Amino acid sequence: MDKLLTTGFRRLICYCLLTCGAGCGAAHASADQADTGPAVAAAADLKFVLPEIAQAFERASGRKLRLSFGSSGVFARQILQGAPFELFFSADESYVELLQRAHRTMDAGKLYALGRLVLFIPNGSPIQADRNLGDLAAAARDGRLKHLSIANPEHAPYGRAAREALQRAGVWEALQGKLVLGENVAQAAQFAASGSAQAGILPLALARAPEFAERGAFTTLPENWHAPLRQRMVLMQGAGETAQRFYAYMQTPAVRTILSNHGFALPEP
């Protein structure tokens, strides 16, 4: 061994070789994805229902999926920038139309559910669960309501719907300055459930989930207070067989039942 290398320098070489060994795997990391299933982008309101459906699909077909949840608008933007999702579950069909116009999709997609909004009151909150949102304005005035969480109306369909509902109830102006915007409905739900916000306007599908049950109470808002949440799914260009199979699986009666159980209204098949 060349005597000109000191012990410390030799250690440095070893450290480098270790990181080298670990890093070499990285080059193949991307290549390995082929056998762990297609990437699926799903609106965050499906956070509790879609994994259940995906598990059933896996058991039935032996094929895996990689699910990512987030805001529909964010996913649409990412897909436009080339994100490799093969299947997109949007909470609003306008985003699907956007992608179709940009020639990213295989076709126009299919309606899979109709969404509903609820007013969610976490445990311990002084707000009344009033389906007409009557208490909200009063609470904002007398200081009981410090924060109301909704998803960001700019890119989350449920956030847009929440804004419409609040405007329809005439309380939107009173609530300015008290709104907390979640990046997607799951984050908005987390704000409300943790008690950081005294109330939240959230998807019914999230509020009905068992994980939510003990955390508070909710009341469903009138359907006509917002433009319908027409949730559309679509296969992207170049989607593989697994994605196509899942797309078909979503339309089976079994899945429709699951969706219905979670609070989604179903469109005509």
Added chain:
Amino acid sequence: MATIAAGLSVTLRQRKPVPLECTLDCAPGELLALVGPSGSGKSTVLRCIAGLHRPSQGRVECGRASWLDRERGIALLPQHRRVGMVFQNYSLLPHLSAQDNVALALWQLPPGQRAAQAREWLARVHLHGLERQFPAQLSGGQQQRVALARALARTMTVTDEPAVLLLDEPFSAVDQVTRRKLQQELARLRRELSIPIVLVTHDLDEARMLADRMVLLHHGVSLQSGPPEEVMTRPANAAIAHLVGLGNLFEGIVGGPDANGKLVLEWLGRRLEVARNPGFAQGDKVNWVIPPEGILLHRSDRPSRGEAENPVSGRVVDCVVLGPYTQIMLRPESDQGKLPLTFSVPTHVAQRNRVAVGSVARITLLAQAIHLMRWEDSGRGERR
């Protein structure tokens, strides 16, 4: 280990960052001292020879090899010149042992040979047994020896390339006792070397001790070169006399030859005999110097023969005991406000002759030691 006889020839000129206007030569086996006060550019000159600094104009040639020639666009990197450099602060690599530091200069050899030769060079500088020590564990003197061994290993191992040994104030960072020892060792070691050696120092005594020839550098200009004794006792002009520390600098007028045909110097009404005439004519105004060694104190109790040469009597104005030597300043008689003569005698001599401030003393100015220079009106013609 003989190397081909290749002399060093250097010409440098630049204005910034350090002004240089320097010419020097060093023959193989010769030790040339580059002397000057701080800031005179000596280290820069050395770095130009080594290739660590590129002057705006100049030439550096060693034997037939042209290391630097700005006009022809040649400027070899330090690694392509065979230069052994001993730095002022040793510049030993702290992560290598003494042996490995020396072996660094032998990197072209196979590993086995490298280690053996490195040990040999360390033994040559009397560091046998310390090969495995790291620089932090060695004293200043030992570190400098390692540095010297490394420089020697670089220059002496290959015999078919011209090489130069450069030392940049190598002994200034060690204590005096160590310095003396190192100087003695260098004096002994260099007898075996047949390459040019350039030593930078601000210490005139060191130059006198070690060098065959010296070059005096001031503000980057090489003022005078020659054997140290010559430069320091026979400076070319008053400015150089200041630089080499000759304090006894006076003005005089050349007189006609005396009865013995010797040249006479008229000074303060006295007629001094001067042994050597560098070419002045009668009536020329000159500056003249006499080194302290050229002044002898007369015995106060009785006169003795041989003290009739250039006698001067005067009053002692200062008498400083500096250990074994006493420095005496004597104001010559009939000297109104002129500057005194400075010389030193062993302290016991001063005591025996009862030299004290205010007392009268007689001295002899040796004719051999008086050196005449062209007169320059620098406003500092006569000084302390």
Added chain:
Amino acid sequence: MDWPALTLSLQLAAATTLLLLPLAILLARPLAWSRFAGKGLVEALVALPLVLPPTVLGFYLLLALGEHSAPGRLYHALTGRTLVFSFDGLLLASLVFNLPFAVQPIQRAFDAIPRGSREAAWCCGLSAWRTLWRVELPLAWPGLLSAIVLTFAHTLGEFGVVLMVGGNIAGETRTVAISIYDRVQSFDESGAAAMSALLVAISFAAIGTLNVLTRRIGRDGHDRV
């Protein structure tokens, strides 16, 4: 505990460190020892990721690596996939946002090497490359170690840029930090807590090891045992 995410994070950190180290050495050397026009500008550019919000970095990286950019198109031609939202794109982004963490410690370490040491090596006949390998790197090695540890730990913890440039694709760009974010949103607090604790432990171990090793090396550059 999201093991695939952890593996991915470790792979990203290791690959970034491995690739960035030689680049950082190449960049740090002239910054430490040369004077050249625009040196201040280069130093400022290198330091930029330290002060820029990750979203700004992410925004510009999306532009630079996106589908319509030259690198994006080249990558697509070679592999058929997009550079953004892929591990390789994340790796490139990681090289950029880790630049100051790698370059600055190495530059400081090079700066601390006395000029005389390098000059002595040159006068011994060592070429610039040999001097780098035998003299400069051994003497700078605490700085190199610092750069390695900081880059590794910082990559493990990066969130904003990863989210913007990588998205949140399991097995490809879902790092531990993203996974924790995901878990919190899924009300899986125990999962988030477990992964967070693990990240803290890894970072702590990395910094601790760094401190111990650099103290043992001392200022001389060789081991004090």
